[in-house]
Amino acid sequence: MNARSVRPRRRILLALAATTLLVGPLAACSADDGGAAGGGEGDAVTGATIAIAGPQSGDPYYVQVACGAQAAGTKLGMDVGELQAPQNQNQAQLTTIVQNVLTSAPDALIYTPADPVAGGIPIQTAREDGVTVIDVDAQLDDDALYDSFVASNHYEGAKEITAYLAELIGGEGQIAAIGSLATNPITQARIKGFEDALKDYPDIEVVSISYPEISADVIQANAASTLVKYPDLKAIYTTNFLNSTGAAVALRNAGVVGDVKMVSWDAGAANVELLQEGVLQATVAQQPYAMGELAIEQIAKKLKGEEVDQTVDAPVEILTSEDVDSPEGQKLWYKTECD
Incomplete structure (x- = not known):
């Protein structure tokens, strides 16, 4: 590169540097005066407690929902709990579990009911207490009981x-x-x-x-x-x-x-x-792992006062006998524990 091509670029870089020096103090003043609102939104997410309740413990599908939520939540500074679930898809037992979970007053609940009607009973209390509820995989009959529904199409x-x-x-x-x-x-x-x-x-x-x-x-x-x-x-x-x-x-x-x-x-x-x-x-x-990630995304929106999506379609893929053992195919297997 010759000298003529270097000099104009150097002037541009210097101009950008000067602009940065000017903007920096102004940005700091802005943060002190009115920028606290942005920090407040961040604080609403950082440290937020997220509970997870599902229909069956040990089921790789629901384990992966929790894994995805925990990974995504950790990146945002959230405190995401472990999956709480009965040993089988028993809504009566799940209702008791959810009621116990809600006594700790979480900021949000990721929930998969075992029954679309009876599954809404323990959620009524959560809604009254202002808990953000993300319904995952199995949809409650009453859409007023959740903020967003995340599932495969x-x-x-x-x-x-x-x-x-x-x-x-x-x-x-x-x-x-x-x-x-x-x-x-x-x-x-x-x-x-x-x-x-x-x-x-x-x-x-x-x-x-x-x-x-x-x-x-x-x-x-x-x-x-x-x-x-x-x-x-x-x-x-x-x-x-x-x-x-x-x-x-x-x-x-x-x-x-x-x-x-x-x-x-x-x-x-x-x-x-x-x-x-x-x-x-x-x-x-x-892709239950992705469902967990998408649930956290909706929770973050809600906590920051942003509009959430009423329905979120999670991705699906076709896994064939030809590619089941390939590296890409194995990524689609439902695993019993988080990576």
């Missing part, structure tokens, strides 16, 4: 995994779906997305949409019956890992693993194993 995720399955079977043939709890909003969204995605595949026939009892034996029997009734069946879509686990037994017993394709939801240990074995071709990997 189950409808769009269902459309995406169904399109993948449709292409996998060449866009034609018979397909069956196995859901759970027909009245559950999540199941409904996952079935609706499945049905709507197949409107783009007129040569695919949906021969069965069933909702067996949540029991491994019942689900297995349901899938086995479907395989017998429809010997030309090309694929099975399941709405959760319990259904894919039960259907997997039926596929093995019938000797049609790989011939009848199957996709599911979630990347817990059961579905990861089925992917590795080639029984399951793909699954929708939700």
